[in-house]
């Protein structure tokens with residue numbers, strides 16, 4: 377694509393559902409996937425005369441998220457009513473935070489060392505969900521189980537400069553929230569939702585252009601695709617001499633296009649005012665300190681430590697620390713096995729493939745870190761080859777057992793005995809006379825063919841370095857014999 381005359385400016389708003397037992401203002405369970413309208417009470421149904429009671433566990437988790445994201449906690453924040461009508465919101469307003477959110481600032485680090493600054497994080501309650509059953513004459517149904525679930529909304533500054541950067545931000549944010557244990561971040565269940573806004577401005581200009589908002593982004597790759605699509609659309613509009621309208625667009629993941637939803641209501645249309653039924657939220661410093669004390673090592677620092685402590689490459693460190701559980705698994709293997717690079721390569725390759733095929737977590741893997749360390753030790757001391765180790769791993773994964781025992785059962789021990797390898801070499805030389813002639817005639821490339829033939833004859837078990845040496849010695853001896 378030709379260089380664009382415009383700079384892209386993106387801002388994101390991410391909602392994360394907090395991992396509490398109950399909802400934010402009532403004792404109903406905060407759970408996904410139950411019978412519709414089975415997790416409701418007068419409070420979350422917005423009956424007249426009820427009063428919300430704040431769930432302090434939700435505040436603790438929100439503070440935990442804010443600290444993990446390096447935000448500043450406001451000692452006193454205020455809940456506010458955000459007034460709007462929608463059938464999934466029986467009260468006619470959502471309790472949120474407006475001009476005094478509990479957290480300001482914060483940032484998410486990107487892999488290249490830069491940071492995406494946050495404007496704020498606030499607490500709010502979720503609304504219900506409308507269902508549109510197919511073939512139901514245009515009827516819609518409402519499920520209010522989600523009404524009152526605790527959310528944090530994380531708002532970035534308009535500082536993201538490309539769809540790819542938006543994607544990396546979301547990956548980094550999700551990692552931090554998972555590490556901190558504040559949300560399960562399950563997008564399919566709506567535990568993590570993202571809205572995006574995008575505008576263009578002439579390169580070098582500082583004033584922001586007119587933005588559009590994108591909704592219905594159901595995966596990180598949908599966010600990236602929708603932003604790419606919208607940047608292209610706005611660029612064409614501006615190059616045609618037209619104006620971009622301030623509007624909300626709905627992304628369609630199937631057609632890969634967005635279409636206008638409704639004209640944007642201005643913020644003041646919500647007629648925010650302080651929630652009269654809740655006192656200001658006071659978070660005292662000792663509570664912040666005790667939450668901070670329980671935060672685990674976060675992905676960024678862990679990545680740096682892995683590179684320093686285990687000498688793994690940046691890419692491997694990024695993969696290994698992409699989840700706290702995988703990082704723990706790696707550290708348990710590394711504690712028992714000295715070749716950290718081999719352990720990293722095996723984990724980021726074979727191990728991760730088996731995990732994703734079985735859709736399981738490292739902590740539930742049928743091959744534990746101890747067994748994997750014993751298996752890799754057999755590779756390191758040249759008892760088996762790496763490809764044999766993968767066969768053994770497959771058996772351990774599916775049937776269990778002890779690595780050395782499986783190696784014997786499958787007869788996978790490498791042939792390192794020189795006498796045995798020499799016998800193999802002699803028979804390969806006998807059976808491949810034309811190729812041997814070519815090699816002796818100066819065609820060095822044929823050596824690889826002969827190694828391959830010998831390896832095949834050994835069933836892949838010949839020790840490659842012993843085999844290589846023996847074969848070369850035998851061929852040179854032959855060459856010498858000719859000259860004599």
Ligand SMILES: [Zn+2]
Pocket residue numbers: 399402403404415416417418419420421524
């Ligand atoms: Zn309730």
